Amino acid sequence: xxxxxxxxxxxxxxxxxxxxxxxxxxxxxxxxxxxxxxxxxxxxxxxxxxxxxxxxxxxxxxxxxxxxxxxxxxxxxxxxxxxxxxxxxxxxxxxxxxxxxxxxxxxxx
Numbered sequence: 355x356x357x358x359x360x361x362x363x364x365x366x367x368x369x370x371x372x373x374x375x376x377x378x379x380x381x382x383x384x385x386x387x388x389x390x391x392x393x394x395x396x397x398x399x400x401x402x403x404x405x406x407x408x409x410x411x412x413x414x415x416x417x418x419x420x421x422x423x424x425x426x427x428x429x430x431x432x433x434x435x436x437x438x439x440x441x442x443x444x445x446x447x448x449x450x451x452x453x454x455x456x457x458x459x460x461x462x463x
Contacts, residue, residue: 407445
């Protein structure tokens, strides 16, 4: 898994620096959570894996600080959007269908 690391030189004369370790990309967290190495090559033809709504919530909570979402529901919808790109289903449903059900209130977050 790729983890972004930033090195900031504070003072070159004293060789003082700061290391910042970031959060991995959403796609990497999803793949790790469901135990796959890569997404589907052709997302409309193949399914790379299946995630539960609880796994999606877990990833959304990890990424909340770095997302534009102001609620857990919005963060979950963003993470499901990444699942669309990876070819991952949500509880056996197409990710776009799962997003629609969340917006209608049929799936509670």
